[in-house]
Amino acid sequence: MNWTLESIHNTFIQAGFYQSHRVSASFEESTLTLIFNEFGDLPIIMAIGDGQILVEAALVERHEFEDPSEIDYRLLTTHKYLPLSTIGIQPIGGVDWYVIFGALSTNSKIEVIIEELQLLVRNTFHVIDTLEPLYRFNTLKP
Numbered sequence: 001m002n003w004t005l006e007s008i009h010n011t012f013i014q015a016g017f018y019q020s021h022r023v024s025a026s027f028e029e030s031t032l033t034l035i036f037n038e039f040g041d042l043p044i045i046m047a048i049g050d051g052q053i054l055v056e057a058a059l060v061e062r063h064e065f066e067d068p069s070e071i072d073y074r075l076l077t078t079h080k081y082l083p084l085s086t087i088g089i090q091p092i093g094g095v096d097w098y099v100i101f102g103a104l105s106t107n108s109k110i111e112v113i114i115e116e117l118q119l120l121v122r123n124t125f126h127v128i129d130t131l132e133p134l135y136r137f138n139t140l141k142p
Helices: 005-015 066-082 110-134
Strands: 023-027 033-036 041-051 054-059 084-091 095-105
Touching: 005 023, 005 033, 005 041, 005 110, 041 110, 054 084, 054 110, 066 084, 066 110, 095 110
Parallel strands: none
Antiparallel strands: 023 033, 033 041, 041 054, 054 095, 084 095
């Protein structure tokens, strides 16, 4: 099947995905935002283009670190340990954010799409937990 955001959304409703995973959903322009309520209302943005389904979560603003280049190095040398996810820097509202994302074919099975979403949620929290001690407010000396 060649998925659209609407067909994914309708399949999630029919399969009970939203209810069983406590996820709420909304459409905004050309994206589907999934809010994972069990995980602190984590928003995952889904978009479709060029034969791919892209899922993405914002992690943290880049300026939250004393030395962002050190964080860049750490993330680039360890992201390979995050299955099906990649980390990048993306401007959001004029501010650089670290984001975590994954991409799938628009021909992927719905089970694979669900697996990607679940892995992205887990990987998001793994990265946040790993980076938290390095946030500027945790490294400043009194």
